[in-house]
Amino acid sequence: MPTLLSDDQRRLLVDLLRAAFPHDTFPMGPYERAAQAVVDAAAANPRLQAQLLQGLDDLDRQREVPFSRLDPDIAAVVLRGIADTPFFTGIVDVAVVALYDDHEVWDVLGYEGASYDKGGYIDRGFNDLDWLPDPRIESYGDDSRQEASA
Amino acid sequence: MTRFDYDDSDVVVIVGSGAGGGTLAHELCRRGFKTVVLEAGPHLTGEDYHNDEWAAFGQMAWTDPRTTSGSWAIADDFPNLPAWIVKAVGGTTTHWAGACPRFKSHEFAARTTYGDIEGADLLDWPITLSELEPYYDQAEIKMGVTHRHGRPPLPANNNYKVFANGADKLGYRDYSTGPYATNAEPYDGRPASIQDGFNFQGDKHGSKWSTLVAELPKAEATGNLDLRPDSQAVQILHGPDGRATGVLYVDRNGTLRRQRAAVVSVAGNSIETARLLLLSASTRFPDGMANSSGQVGRNYMRHTTGTVWGQFDKPVRMYRGETMAGVIADESRLDTGRGFVGGYYMQTIALGPAFFAKFVAPGSWGPKLAEIVDGYLNTAGMWIVGEDMPQGTNRITLSDTVDEHGIPVANVHFDDHPNDVAMRRHGQQQGAAVYKAVGAHRTIETPPYPSTHNLGTCRMSQRPGDGVVDRFGRAHDVPNLFVTDGSVFTTGAAANPTLTIVALATRQADFIASDFRTGRN
Ligand SMILES: Cc1cc2nc3c(=O)[nH]c(=O)nc-3n(C[C@H](O)[C@H](O)[C@H](O)COP(=O)(O)OP(=O)(O)OC[C@H]3O[C@@H](n4cnc5c(N)ncnc54)[C@H](O)[C@@H]3O)c2cc1C
Numbered sequence: 001m002p003t004l005l006s007d008d009q010r011r012l013l014v015d016l017l018r019a020a021f022p023h024d025t026f027p028m029g030p031y032e033r034a035a036q037a038v039v040d041a042a043a044a045n046p047r048l049q050a051q052l053l054q055g056l057d058d059l060d061r062q063r064e065v066p067f068s069r070l071d072p073d074i075a076a077v078v079l080r081g082i083a084d085t086p087f088f089t090g091i092v093d094v095a096v097v098a099l100y101d102d103h104e105v106w107d108v109l110g111y112e113g114a115s116y117d118k119g120g121y122i123d124r125g126f127n128d129l130d131w132l133p134d135p136r137i138e139s140y141g142d143d144s145r146q147e148a149s150a
Numbered sequence: 151m152t153r154f155d156y157d158d159s160d161v162v163v164i165v166g167s168g169a170g171g172g173t174l175a176h177e178l179c180r181r182g183f184k185t186v187v188l189e190a191g192p193h194l195t196g197e198d199y200h201n202d203e204w205a206a207f208g209q210m211a212w213t214d215p216r217t218t219s220g221s222w223a224i225a226d227d228f229p230n231l232p233a234w235i236v237k238a239v240g241g242t243t244t245h246w247a248g249a250c251p252r253f254k255s256h257e258f259a260a261r262t263t264y265g266d267i268e269g270a271d272l273l274d275w276p277i278t279l280s281e282l283e284p285y286y287d288q289a290e291i292k293m294g295v296t297h298r299h300g301r302p303p304l305p306a307n308n309n310y311k312v313f314a315n316g317a318d319k320l321g322y323r324d325y326s327t328g329p330y331a332t333n334a335e336p337y338d339g340r341p342a343s344i345q346d347g348f349n350f351q352g353d354k355h356g357s358k359w360s361t362l363v364a365e366l367p368k369a370e371a372t373g374n375l376d377l378r379p380d381s382q383a384v385q386i387l388h389g390p391d392g393r394a395t396g397v398l399y400v401d402r403n404g405t406l407r408r409q410r411a412a413v414v415s416v417a418g419n420s421i422e423t424a425r426l427l428l429l430s431a432s433t434r435f436p437d438g439m440a441n442s443s444g445q446v447g448r449n450y451m452r453h454t455t456g457t458v459w460g461q462f463d464k465p466v467r468m469y470r471g472e473t474m475a476g477v478i479a480d481e482s483r484l485d486t487g488r489g490f491v492g493g494y495y496m497q498t499i500a501l502g503p504a505f506f507a508k509f510v511a512p513g514s515w516g517p518k519l520a521e522i523v524d525g526y527l528n529t530a531g532m533w534i535v536g537e538d539m540p541q542g543t544n545r546i547t548l549s550d551t552v553d554e555h556g557i558p559v560a561n562v563h564f565d566d567h568p569n570d571v572a573m574r575r576h577g578q579q580q581g582a583a584v585y586k587a588v589g590a591h592r593t594i595e596t597p598p599y600p601s602t603h604n605l606g607t608c609r610m611s612q613r614p615g616d617g618v619v620d621r622f623g624r625a626h627d628v629p630n631l632f633v634t635d636g637s638v639f640t641t642g643a644a645a646n647p648t649l650t651i652v653a654l655a656t657r658q659a660d661f662i663a664s665d666f667r668t669g670r671n
Contacts, residue, residue: 021516021519022517023523023524025524076516076517079515092513093513096508096515097204097508100503100504100507100508101204101504105503106502109523109526110465110526111502111503111527113201114202114348115201115346115347115348115470117201119344120344120345120347121307121344121346122344124470126308126471127306129308129311129312132311132315134306134311135306135310135311135318135325136314136326137303137305137326137328139324139325139479140324140326
């Protein structure tokens with residue numbers, strides 16, 4: 001099923017995601033791809049697409065100016081107002097997975113992703129934390145055989 | 151590849167190839183029993199696995215529909231995903247983390263030890279720790295559990311360093327990196343861990359024990375294993391005398407097959423095990439097979455769990471290395487003075503950003519979530535796992551929803567018991583204190599994930615009226631029908647369940663071998 005969303009509605013969706021998941025450090029790419037994931041999910045789910053079409057239009061009519069031109073604080077208030085609508089929860093459901101699974105986001109967060117093809121972390125810092133002393137690794141007693149103490 | 155005839159009525163048919171089914175298969179095959187394992191999922195191996203959370207989950211998790219009800223948070227947060235169970239050869243041992251504590255002796259006598267807890271349906275196990283001890287030894291040796299029988303401990307990874315230092319500062323004494331069924335050094339033909347993480351995604355390297363890499367290949371080598379992937383059991387058949395005679399299953403082409411059997415074992419992991427017994431209703435067994443007590447599906451348990459995250463000013467990089475490799479056992483003690491009965495463990499846990507963001511505060515968004523995720527690199531994590539109270543009303547029933555074959559799926563009903571709530575609160579407070587003791591500027595308490603420990607539903611009991619199976623996991627009502635997974639747990643104890651499932655399956659194999667001569671080579 002092709003999407004009925006206009007280009008303007010797609011741009012609005014990107015802005016909605018930036019307001020809903022506000023990271024100063026994230027570039028535009030991940031938000032655009034997360035928006036695309038929502039559009040794709042909606043393409044396979046008429047109910048979600050219907051909610052998107054209506055919901056995005058409604059979003060622009062919440063204040064005097066279009067959503068995209070709202071102050072971040074006001075935008076957040078607008079989103080809080082619609083937080084429990086199926087329109088918004090439907091978007092969040094898909095977007096939270098797509099956004100934080102984006103490799104560009106991983107780079108920003110410092111997550112290194114797949115490790116097996118690089119030989120794991122055994123020689124790449126699995127134990128390089130140096131701001132605490134090295135703790136013991138052996139058990140003090142023997143937890144599994146300890147009898148009930150009370 | 152061994153193949154037995156559909157009409158060969160000498161075989162043992164095992165439904166499910168995970169911890170319970172895979173172990174029983176190996177133990178029976180090496181004793182000469184012709185064994186057919188029916189596994190609903192595909193036969194994937196390390197090469198197929200993804201070092202990627204969502205991709206791996208989509209590839210292997212049981213995502214066929216299930217429904218939920220009850221007051222537990224899962225019914226809101228993940229209404230169609232009550233449990234995280236793997237549907238593939240090896241079952242959930244492909245995604246498990248490997249924590250292997252034993253039960254404590256009082257945990258086999260929960261009713262006697264804790265007394266009559268209102269709203270709980272506690273019952274003593276019909277077996278004791280001392281009866282199971284030799285099998286715990288065998289299971290630990292089989293699985294290569296670290297810190298046991300001469301197996302060296304796993305080294306401290308970054309997540310453990312934070313966890314253990316915090317534990318020490320708080321005055322806990324019983325912390326260590328084990329016991330885990332992951333090789334710190336090569337063992338049993340499997341390599342040492344290269345600290346590559348992604349244990350929850352199937353361990354590509356094979357240093358973690360699973361039935362896929364250990365029990366099933368050994369069973370296969372005997373020539374007595376007929377492993378049938380993509381084969382979902384839908385009904386256990388019985389004869390006029392009430393004995394099980396075979397299993398009907400849907401194969402990969404959607405064709406219904408009948409495999410005759412001398413003995414049937416069900417090891418589909420609590421939810422599916424109860425579902426299959428309920429589906430196997432007949433004129434003789436109107437409420438489902440092995441269900442004259444009405445206990446099939448009841449007393450579903452999932453452990454009292456929760457996660458605590460600590461965020462620091464400096465990097466942790468919790469994802470580097472084994473996903474879980476640290477235990478604090480102090481709170482697993484018997485001590486009813488804490489406002490609840492039962493104990494709990496704290497265990498290190500790491501998630502990647504994708505799961506972290508999805509699970510840290512389900513359904514949340516906004517600046518608060520963004521800030522938490524921004525702190526990902528500096529985050530340490532621990533999981534709390536403790537004994538939950540069995541309740542007859544927490545149960546698996548057949549839903550109105552059907553699967554792709556038109557078969558009713560399981561509905562999972564669960565209400566937290568007040569004891570569960572009190573324990574979770576205590577655990578989360580203590581967990582936060584561990585991290586604050588080493589300078590966490592923020593701690594976050596995450597509600598339970600879809601259940602990874604699924605227990606009860608066919609509990610073991612001395613008296614047939616109190617449960618579904620006897621002390622060997624044999625159905626009270628059907629002498630050649632066995633249950634071989636965590637469904638048989640009379641109570642849940644604090645310990646992660648798999649070591650006990652493996653020990654019980656090993657013990658059950660001894661029993662079956664001495665009791666059934668049929669099918670012996
Ligand atoms: C992320 C994660 C981490 C975990 N970590 C730990 C840990 O550290 N320690 C621990 O002790 N436990 C852990 N567990 C739990 C552990 O994996 C389970 O306790 C264990 O695998 C249960 O064994 P089982 O035999 O009951 O079921 P499973 O291992 O789930 O195997 C059941 C199999 O039966 C198959 N099946 C079901 N129904 C049918 C049917 N009708 N026909 C054919 N096949 C069927 C399923 O597809 C599955 O493959 C973890 C689980 C998860 C998800």
